[in-house]
Amino acid sequence: MIPAAFEYHRPQDMAGVLAVLEEHGDDARVMAGGHSLIPMMKLRMADVPHLIDLQDVGGLSDIAVDGASIRIGALVTQADIIDHQALAAAAPILREAALQIADPQVRYMGTVGGNVANGDPGNDMPGLMQCLDATFTLVGTGGERDVPARDFYEAAYMTAREDDEVLTAVTIPLPSGGYAYEKQKRKIGDYATAAAAVQITKSGGTCASAAIAMTNLSDTPIYSDAAGAALVGTTLDDAALKAAVAAMLNDIDPTEDNRGPIAFKKHVAGVILRRAIERAWSRA
Amino acid sequence: MKDEVDTREDRVANLKGMGCSRKRVEDARFTQGKGNYVDDIKLDGMLFGDFVRSPYAHARITSINTEAALKVPGVLAVLTAADLEPLGLHWMPTLAGDKQMVLADGKVLFQGQEVAFVVAEDRYAAADGIELVEVEYEELPVIVDPFEALQSDVVLREDLVGEDGSIPAGAHGPRKHHNHIFTWEAGDKAPTEEVIANAEVVAEESMYYHRTHPCPLETCGCVASMDKVNGKLTLWGTFQAPHAIRTVVSLISGIEEHNIRVISPDIGGGFGNKVGAYPGYVCSVVASIVTGKPVKWIEDRMDNLMTTAFARDYHMTGKISATKEGKITGLHCHVTADHGGFDACADPTKFPAGFMNICTGSYDIPTAFLEVDGVYTNKAPGGVSYRCSFRVTEAVYFIERMIEVLAIKLNMDAAELRRINFIKKEQFPYTAALGWEYDSGDYHTAWEKALTTVDYEGLRAEQAQRVEDFKAGKTRKLMGIGLSFFTEIVGAGPVKNCDILGLGMFDSCEIRIHPTGSAIARLGTISQGQGHATTFAQILASEIGLSADSITIEEGDTDTAPYGLGTYGSRSTPVAGAATAMAGRKIRAKAQMIAAYLLEVHDNDVEFDVDRFVVKGAPEKFKTMKEIAFAAYNQAIPGLEPGLEAVSYYDPPNMTYPFGAYVCVMDIDVDTGVPEIRRFYALDDCGTRINPMIIEGQVHGGLTEALAVALGQEIAYDDMGNVKTGTLMDFFLPTAWEVPNYETDFTVTPSPHHPIGAKGVGESPHVGGVPCFSNAVQDAFRPFGNTHTNMPHDHWRIWRTANELGLHD
Known part of the structure; x- marks a missing residue:
């Protein structure tokens, strides 16, 4: 559990970060909290000759909530998310999800930016950000660009981010309606057996909009457009819930691991989604 | 004044x-x-050693090239079996009378086996050196199933087969097959078979007590320091038996015992993991002798889980006979014991299956027979007593499951079945059918106290209502009531029948x-x-x-x-x-x-x-x-x-026999397989109580490790012999979050032969806890036709039980 030798860089600003990235290409990786990258380096599954620590780069640790959107800097930790009152009022699903990530020690170090940028299908924030239709800001030597979370993930650890880009912020349109983040895991610190992020708005007695994303049930997070669509216009009766679950099951592609075989995971995904929808609806 | x-x-x-x-x-x-733990020890000029380990579970080694590793700055030496052979240290004796490779001698028998020992100025250089040792392997057929091993032509241990293909006897008698280690018997075979054949009621069940691991917070390790001036070897290590280690080191190294000083500093948990002798100790000593400098070796978590001292891995088949009224008349038990590539079980010499012959439990069973077959497979060696006396958790799990299975067969309440079969207070000292003399006990009093405290009748009524509600579609949660009554056998032991490698257990x-x-x-x-x-x-x-x-x-x-x-x-x-x-x-x-x-x-x-x-x-x-x-x-x-x-x-005149009565109340989400422990009551009788606070702490710890084993903790292998649970991501170590509130209670029945009447308590909660948690899961499904399912009861296995019983849409 000892990583191969690496150079440690600690630039003071983003220009410094980009300079190292430009010089070393995919031999360099940026690190925020390090909770995904360092274990992979210690297992020698990730070879990172140049490690760039973002901790001294200013301006990446702010949470800003205004009338239309929320902006979360890449170095904001899970603990920051939990503690931020204005954020909890504006988007309570963030706190509900963050409280289900690992344990307090990890949450003091683990960041939102690292969680969404690493592309680990087990991470909770990517699916959550897809549900909330967030946008990721990427900064590279060629400038800055925004990529929707729903377009960001390509495969396990493969994302739309280029090797010389740094994910600096997450922007979320202010959510409305009811919400739920439901997660089944074997124990504290485990990835989800299945997790569902649901955000629902209600108009009259019927569902006006629904966004649904699933975690750790494919090699990327799964935003299930069809599952959400199955709820819109319904009163969320049993038939609608069944249709949403069926649509979601059509979109996911779980694999067998120590948590269980595919049939089990699909069944649990359905149960978890149903519970998330019911809880979100009760809050809508 | x-x-x-x-x-x-x-x-x-x-x-x-x-x-x-x-x-x-x-x-x-x-x-x-x-x-001050072993890894806190820092000596001048201290070197660090670590292992190149086999990625394969069964393979021949065709070459080992250390050239590139030796060029890594800071790497001083790379030891292989060829270096140890002239010293006669490439193999070492195990505690079970077998021998084990210190470094791979031509082949490997399990994934993670020690192949070469890299000695470097620090652990970083050692890790880099390990990467550059080039080992060529020729893969061999892998056997991870002991039943297959006993049928297979594949010879795992060529060193234990004669040149003419004959199979010489092992340390515990004749061997039936080249992958067979021993057969051990207790009790009377023919009378037991006759009683069962003629019984009014017989219940049969096969169960697998899965392989797991003690996983102490601190892994195994040592620091060896050979002082070449005075010829004295000092060995600090995570040793649960420092004197025994000194004697063993002396016997295998030839260094006189007065020139060896073994020191166990603070130890961060043992649970059996730190009883045995491991290749790391031998290699550190040799490396210190070769270099003249102190050498430290510390396992990382994966090394620990994959290579040093697993526990359990017992395939048990039982038959229990009774009268129609539920009076037990006979018990038959057969065990196929998976010992891995080397037989390194830590048991008293005369007990190759430990005290498995305590498997008649707390019950007055007149006739019984036990037979255990030990088998080699391509898994790590070990077979230690993880928070239990020698194989006692296997024995207690077996009998406490057989009691439940018999209760189902008799359509009888399992608490009542226990009550009518307990050894009575006046029967002590009680000689059991498999030979042990129980020193003292008052089982009925403990049982009634436990059942009264938890309002057992009320719980059963609530459970019956829950079943009705479930069938009516009002709930998706079932309720399980786990019972267990255990008798431990601890304090090994009388020198007349307990020794390890000839060392009397005073x-x-x-x-x-x-x-x-x-x-x-x-x-x-x-x-x-x-x-x-x-x-x-x-x-x-x-x-x-x-x-x-x-x-x-x-x-x-x-x-x-x-x-x-x-x-x-x-x-x-x-x-x-x-x-x-x-x-x-x-x-x-x-x-x-x-x-x-x-x-x-x-x-x-x-x-x-x-x-x-x-x-x-x-x-x-x-x-x-x-x-x-x-x-x-x-x-x-x-x-x-x-x-x-x-x-x-x-030198104790007898073992001591702590006992206890446990009750677990569990709610099970049928749709997700998630169990929720609502209540856990543990009554322990450990004889005279020395420090009630420490007893309570011991009970909490033992129950938590029992919860772990029953609900998810395992060392699992795939068909290729790869360890699937080699990190704490997959190996279940409960945290405060997963642990329920425990209610502890006690009775006091002193040991009559112990000077202060104390019996020992550290392992009781584990021994009694495992069947209690398991019985709770299984009891929840009893109304729907479940008889037995194997541990560990993780989410998907509980879900599978519900699924197989048709409880999902």
């Missing part, structure tokens, strides 16, 4: 002797991060009283978190009348401590605790003579009273133990040598 105003009650309280919840004296350093205590009335006591055991420095001082305080706060307890340094067999199998209190009491009584006997001299009366005219000797009938005439201690050194007493010291080596 304050003493004169102290009441007798005050004097008893000041002693902090047996029965009081004295705070642990160890915790001042542990809670401040001031413990234990020892040596006491030296200082002139001012404080003391130091040294023992042959070693605490790994049990709180010996606290509890042994309490035993002594009550025996010799000096405050526990004035008594230092020291263990773990073979240069200073008396010889003993160490700490595992809940043997410290039953054996070393007895030695402590007996040594204390020798002190007291001499103190009595000194007191009588000082008080100018006959020896028989003084009596011991808490912290002093008083003249009978004249309590105002006394000498305190402090005064006596001073006089022992500083006053010429006719007929007595100066000083006040004693030593006792205690």
